[in-house]
Amino acid sequence: MTCSAQRARSGQAIILLMAVMVIGLLVVMWNVDLHRIVSTKVRVGNAGDASAQSAARWQGITMNMVGELNLVQAALLLEDPDDYGSAYEIAELRSRLTLLGPLMGFFDAQSVAFLNLSANDRQHIGSGYANTLRDRANQFIRGGGFYYGIPEPYRGAWLEYGVLLKELADVGVVVQCGNTRRYYFYNGYHILLDPGFYDALGYPPDWCWFERTGNTELLNDYQDASSWPNLPDLQRRSSVNSEYFGVGLRQVYTALGSIEDGEDNEGDDDSGEDRTEELWNLLEEDAVDVKGVSSLLLEFNQEYMMSNRYPWHFYDTGGDWSGDFYKWVTSDSGDFPFRDGETVLPEFNYSGADASTTVSIPATSYTPGIHMQANRIVWHASAKPFGYLETEEERVVPHYFDLVLPAFHQARLIPNGISSRTNYEDDEGWEEHIYEHLPEYIENGTLQGDCSYCRDLMLWNNSAFRRAGRDWLRKYGDSCDESVGGSGQPGGYRDPR
Ligand SMILES: [Zn+2]
Numbered sequence: 171m172t173c174s175a176q177r178a179r180s181g182q183a184i185i186l187l188m189a190v191m192v193i194g195l196l197v198v199m200w201n202v203d204l205h206r207i208v209s210t211k212v213r214v215g216n217a218g219d220a221s222a223q224s225a226a227r228w229q230g231i232t233m234n235m236v237g238e239l240n241l242v243q244a245a246l247l248l249e250d251p252d253d254y255g256s257a258y259e260i261a262e263l264r265s266r267l268t269l270l271g272p273l274m275g276f277f278d279a280q281s282v283a284f285l286n287l288s289a290n291d292r293q294h295i296g297s298g299y300a301n302t303l304r305d306r307a308n309q310f311i312r313g314g315g316f317y318y319g320i321p322e323p324y325r326g327a328w329l330e331y332g333v334l335l336k337e338l339a340d341v342g343v344v345v346q347c348g349n350t351r352r353y354y355f356y357n358g359y360h361i362l363l364d365p366g367f368y369d370a371l372g373y374p375p376d377w378c379w380f381e382r383t384g385n386t387e388l389l390n391d392y393q394d395a396s397s398w399p400n401l402p403d404l405q406r407r408s409s410v411n412s413e414y415f416g417v418g419l420r421q422v423y424t425a426l427g428s429i430e431d432g433e434d435n436e437g438d439d440d441s442g443e444d445r446t447e448e449l450w451n452l453l454e455e456d457a458v459d460v461k462g463v464s465s466l467l468l469e470f471n472q473e474y475m476m477s478n479r480y481p482w483h484f485y486d487t488g489g490d491w492s493g494d495f496y497k498w499v500t501s502d503s504g505d506f507p508f509r510d511g512e513t514v515l516p517e518f519n520y521s522g523a524d525a526s527t528t529v530s531i532p533a534t535s536y537t538p539g540i541h542m543q544a545n546r547i548v549w550h551a552s553a554k555p556f557g558y559l560e561t562e563e564e565r566v567v568p569h570y571f572d573l574v575l576p577a578f579h580q581a582r583l584i585p586n587g588i589s590s591r592t593n594y595e596d597d598e599g600w601e602e603h604i605y606e607h608l609p610e611y612i613e614n615g616t617l618q619g620d621c622s623y624c625r626d627l628m629l630w631n632n633s634a635f636r637r638a639g640r641d642w643l644r645k646y647g648d649s650c651d652e653s654v655g656g657s658g659q660p661g662g663y664r665d666p667r
Pocket residue numbers: 602603604607608618621622623624625
């Protein structure tokens with residue numbers, strides 16, 4: 171009797187011991203898992219920051235090279251003001267740099283990101299974004315000189331552009347461009363262009379979104395796809411710049427003697443002031459460091475060149491380089507480009523070229539079997555090339571003279587909120603959805619089956635779903651907190667301009 175009781179007790183002990191071991195094992199596994207997720211987050215973050223910085227660095231390099239070529243052209247024209255042939259050849263070189271330089275940054279962004287990731291990360295990147303880029307590349311390659319009526323900035327540009335993009339897609343893409351500027355873009359607001367709307371339809375639906383954004387009427391009035399207002403007009407953007415990490419330049423055909431802040435800089439205090447002389451002094455003082463060019467400028471007939479029209483590359487001060495876009499508030503990044511605790515130094519207070527990137531890795535590859543709500547580890551980063559020109563009295567912004575000059579010294583990370591980031595979507599299907607699926611949907615009510623946004627819309631088209639929303643809001647609508655939810659404002663979709 172005692173013997174069997176003893177055996178029973180030792181049996182219980184074994185069961186207990188096994189239970190403890192299993193629990194212990196689970197704890198260890200969970201910790202390893204947690205550790206892997208945390209360290210992946212760090213790697214993805216580093217990859218994102220590094221990619222934004224190298225894209226921005228290439229923006230600076232591109233603009234410096236364009237600036238040097240402006241000066242080389244000036245020097246040549248001073249020697250022979252009738253040498254239009256050389257001027258046009260140099261202008262084409264600048265156009266080539268303006269279009270393709272940022273793509274070099276796109277390549278560079280990929281390689282620095284790859285270096286920051288582990289072999290396992292790289293295996294799980296997926297090919298979605300690469301396919302998007304490849305599709306885009308093929309449109310330009312096949313489109314020849316015209317792509318959807320967008321003229322080439324120089325002859326053969328679309329083929330070069332397409333081939334480079336395709337190569338990029340083929341070598342592997344981990345970094346997405348976060349401030350892509352399509353040559354065609356929607357110029358205006360539409361609820362179907364608001365990512366917040368699709369988020370609200372997710373599981374569980376965020377019915378309060380409709381309350382917060384004043385769209386409850388939509389839940390009542392909507393019948394079918396024909397209820398939607400038309401999409402805003404597509405507008406064409408200048409094709410001088412790359413769609414990816416574009417630097418916001420324009421090519422003009424003008425006499426340098428007429429450089430002044432004219433209608434392009436509305437609202438600028440110095441409006442109408444003639445800066446030609448100031449530019450000239452700057453070049454004479456060798457303040458712009460281009461070997462020998464400035465001293466050459468001294469020796470020749472300025473008058474002639476100043477009054478003749480030639481092609482030049484200018485900053486697009488009517489758009490990207492308008493000064494009041496940025497709301498630099500304070501700095502947590504030392505004294506550059508900010509003075510500690512104060513507002514930004516005037517010479518750095520400009521918008522213009524910046525680079526936003528997104529790096530994301532599926533988290534599921536680190537937590538097999540565990541379903542996570544946010545199933546990707548995502549990092550958004552933005553950076554910007556900074557620089558200034560030094561005139562006699564002070565440092566001024568790089569676009570002070572409108573003419574592109576070599577002025578950029580470094581690239582720094584900037585907060586995403588003040589960057590020109592346009593797509594906050596982690597899902598690479600967003601652009602395809604708004605540019606390809608939506609026009610078809612509004613026109614005929616048909617939706618693509620393999621697109622997550624289209625699936626959201628199928629759900630929305632179900633009247634029972636919308637009724638559930640109305641019922642929910644009737645019951646709990648008062649509990650919707652106005653202050654909750656960031657992207658829910660009307661206009662949460664930022665105009666990509
Ligand atoms: Zn879609």
